[in-house]
Amino acid sequence: xxxxxxxxxxxxxxxxxxxxxxxxxxxxxxxxxxxxxxxxxxxxxxxxxxxxxxxxxxxxxxxxxxxxxxxxxxxxxxxxxxxxxxxxxxxxxxxxxxxxxxxxxxxxxx
Amino acid sequence: xxxxxxxxxxxxxxxxxxxxxxxxxxxxxxxxxxxxxxxxxxxxxxxxxxxxxxxxxxxxxxxxxxxxxxxxxxxxxxxxxxxxxxxxxxxxxxxxxxxxxxxxxxxxxxxxxxxxxxxxx
Numbered sequence: 001x002x003x004x005x006x007x008x009x010x011x012x013x014x015x016x017x018x019x020x021x022x023x024x025x026x027x028x029x030x031x032x033x034x035x036x037x038x039x040x041x042x043x044x045x046x047x048x049x050x051x052x053x054x055x056x057x058x059x060x061x062x063x064x065x066x067x068x069x070x071x072x073x074x075x076x077x078x079x080x081x082x083x084x085x086x087x088x089x090x091x092x093x094x095x096x097x098x099x100x101x102x103x104x105x106x107x108x109x110x
Numbered sequence: 111x112x113x114x115x116x117x118x119x120x121x122x123x124x125x126x127x128x129x130x131x132x133x134x135x136x137x138x139x140x141x142x143x144x145x146x147x148x149x150x151x152x153x154x155x156x157x158x159x160x161x162x163x164x165x166x167x168x169x170x171x172x173x174x175x176x177x178x179x180x181x182x183x184x185x186x187x188x189x190x191x192x193x194x195x196x197x198x199x200x201x202x203x204x205x206x207x208x209x210x211x212x213x214x215x216x217x218x219x220x221x222x223x224x225x226x227x228x229x230x231x
Binding site: 003036046091093100101103 | 145147154155156157160167168169170171172173205210214215217218219221222223224
């Protein structure tokens with residue numbers, strides 16, 4: 001079980017769009033449409049923002065969107081806002097009833 | 111409102127056991143998959159274990175397999191994590207999470223505030 005690969009950090013200006021990648025293998029990300037994304041502010045519990053690659057839970061802003069191509073999933077945040085500054089984690093279902101997280105990406109809104 | 115309240119964390123010596131509990135309310139506990147996720151200080155999230163609504167499907171991360179056991183109690187609406195042979199690298203904040211459905215592998219839709227486990231060597 002190796003963690004999914006995410007960039008350690010990304011940054012963007014208010015109003016811009018950013019994309020965070022999440023790379024796995026043909027056994028996990030590439031094999032299941034079961035990728036989810038979580039937002040975590042400092043000192044807080046994570047929050048689900050995308051599930052099953054591109055679905056948004058009720059109440060999550062439409063500025064958040066997800067996609068997948070091959071073994072790489074992506075989270076795009078459009079119209080960046082200061083409140084989007086947080087850590088973001090991807091997660092994928094994997095063989096043998098396991099789940100894998102990415103290492104996390106620190107988003108800075110400059 | 112969904113509430114998940116973890117308990118049982120604390121300071122424990124390496125090699126000793128500890129049992130975490132998660133009390134659930136605000137939803138029909140029997141209908142949902144449940145999970146444990148941990149986070150060491152300043153580090154990322156790590157999935158630890160999961161259990162389907164009927165306990166028919168259970169999974170563990172390689173890092174805890176053979177040492178940790180997940181279980182759930184329908185009557186007490188509680189999730190448990192029995193942790194044996196604890197190691198220093200098990201030190202982390204442990205979160206209880208509710209799946210979005212009963213199906214094992216459903217995303218972590220709700221989270222508790224977590225309980226801190228510190229293993230001294």
